Amino acid sequence: MDTPEQLRDRLLARFPGATVRLVPNGSPSAQVSFWIDAGHALEIARMLRDDPELALDQCSNVTGIDWRDREVTDIIKETQPGPPGAPSIPVERKVKRIEPGYLEVVYHLYSVARRQGPVILRLRTGNRSDAVTLPSLTPIWRSCEFQEREVFDLFGVIFSGHPDLRRILMWDEYVDHPMRKDYVEPDDYEWEPTPHGEVLAKAKRHYPAYRGSGTPGMTNDE
Amino acid sequence: MNETKPALTTQERDELRRQGVLLTSLEELYNWGRSHSVWPLNFGLACCAIEMIAASMAKYDIARFGSEVFRPSPRQADLLIVSGTVTKKMAPHVIRLWNQMPEPKYCIAMGACAISGGPFKQGYNVLKGIDRFIPVDIYIPGCPPRPEALLHGLVQLQEKIRGQALTGSEAPRHLGSDDACDCPVPELGAHDIQPTHAPALWTAPTLARPDKG
Numbered sequence: 443m444d445t446p447e448q449l450r451d452r453l454l455a456r457f458p459g460a461t462v463r464l465v466p467n468g469s470p471s472a473q474v475s476f477w478i479d480a481g482h483a484l485e486i487a488r489m490l491r492d493d494p495e496l497a498l499d500q501c502s503n504v505t506g507i508d509w510r511d512r513e514v515t516d517i518i519k520e521t522q523p524g525p526p527g528a529p530s531i532p533v534e535r536k537v538k539r540i541e542p543g544y545l546e547v548v549y550h551l552y553s554v555a556r557r558q559g560p561v562i563l564r565l566r567t568g569n570r571s572d573a574v575t576l577p578s579l580t581p582i583w584r585s586c587e588f589q590e591r592e593v594f595d596l597f598g599v600i601f602s603g604h605p606d607l608r609r610i611l612m613w614d615e616y617v618d619h620p621m622r623k624d625y626v627e628p629d630d631y632e633w634e635p636t637p638h639g640e641v642l643a644k645a646k647r648h649y650p651a652y653r654g655s656g657t658p659g660m661t662n663d664e
Numbered sequence: 665m666n667e668t669k670p671a672l673t674t675q676e677r678d679e680l681r682r683q684g685v686l687l688t689s690l691e692e693l694y695n696w697g698r699s700h701s702v703w704p705l706n707f708g709l710a711c712c713a714i715e716m717i718a719a720s721m722a723k724y725d726i727a728r729f730g731s732e733v734f735r736p737s738p739r740q741a742d743l744l745i746v747s748g749t750v751t752k753k754m755a756p757h758v759i760r761l762w763n764q765m766p767e768p769k770y771c772i773a774m775g776a777c778a779i780s781g782g783p784f785k786q787g788y789n790v791l792k793g794i795d796r797f798i799p800v801d802i803y804i805p806g807c808p809p810r811p812e813a814l815l816h817g818l819v820q821l822q823e824k825i826r827g828q829a830l831t832g833s834e835a836p837r838h839l840g841s842d843d844a845c846d847c848p849v850p851e852l853g854a855h856d857i858q859p860t861h862a863p864a865l866w867t868a869p870t871l872a873r874p875d876k877g
Binding site: 611612613614615616617618620625627628630631641 | 752753781785786787788789792852853854855856860
């Protein structure tokens with residue numbers, strides 16, 4: 443099979459307008475994935491399946507990732523004019539900016555026919571609120587159907603072209619997307635013997651009289 | 665009936681039985697019959713159901729205790745074994761099954777999930793104990809409980825049935841008033857089930873430590 447770089451170049455040569463970028467993976471598995479733009483996702487997927495050398499005929503897994511807005515610090519190197527006659531002084535300036543968040547859908551593709559894989563595709567939405575539509579790959583791989591429904595249910599990604607886009611785990615009347623990182627779960631469980639972290643904060647809300655009472659785990663330290 | 669002191673002690677009655685004189689009461693006879701034909705509902709929810717199935721098979725043989733008749737219809741069942749995780753999506757259906765069972769009926773919460781939500785207690789989609797909606801008679805701890813534990817729970821339930829007085833405030837529900845004792849079926853709401861529990865049956869436990877006043 444092609445190396446990731448070769449495959450990227452082949453895809454770019456075949457689809458000149460497409461964006462195909464390698465997303466490196468620093469872990470020992472070093473599974474490089476391909477970030478492809480939503481506009482060309484369907485044709486790229488069809489090519490990956492139908493290409494005789496790749497023959498990626500099985501989509502084994504579809505999952506989602508919620509990337510929140512994050513603060514990024516850029517270091518800008520500048521030079522300041524020094525005293526007369528001396529060389530100028532290099533100065534580093536730190537600029538903080540907010541990198542907008544997005545939702546990501548990851549597809550793991552294998553070839554049963556050629557016994558190779560995985561090829562990992564990533565699709566990213568425009569943001570986390572109103573531009574969350576991505577093309578469905580169910581027309582290419584039938585096994586995506588339920589898993590895309592799951593991503594729709596838990597992350598709120600809308601798959602255009604999906605034959606039956608309904609919630610699959612939660613009920614139809616439900617409005618939240620529980621796997622989003624800013625999801626707040628119902629406050630319906632209570633004290634446990636050794637609360638800590640978020641459970642401790644919740645326990646204190648339920649039992650205000652026991653703040654600082656010396657009960658194990660119920661101190662005011664946090 | 666129950667408040668008066670029995671004329672014969674249990675030892676005296678057993679002695680009479682050995683001599684061939686059988687003395688009993690209507691209550692004892694009635695409860696003896698009821699306790700040995702508890703028909704469970706053929707209903708499983710998660711891995712606890714596998715243990716329940718094992719308990720009904722030849723090796724553990726729940727038939728020894730008169731409960732081998734797993735009924736596929738709630739109309740013919742006496743016992744609801746809540747065997748596994750009750751998700752919030754499933755909770756209305758479990759409660760509806762309970763409401764469809766005729767009195768006298770009993771409920772066993774089998775395993776950590778049915779008792780309290782178990783390992784999913786801090787999750788968003790699991791009911792934290794079926795006793796928030798259904799009056800539970802026997803709790804069987806375990807994750808999942810072994811078939812022997814289920815059999816033990818069943819024997820405990822039989823003892824409970826045999827000890828039920830037929831009159832007075834302790835009488836079984838089916839001998840009391842004709843008031844419907846349906847449990848409220850929650851609605852599947854936008855964020856959670858509504859209501860989250862039946863206030864008549866369950867209130868949040870309070871953390872009380874006597875040594876702290």
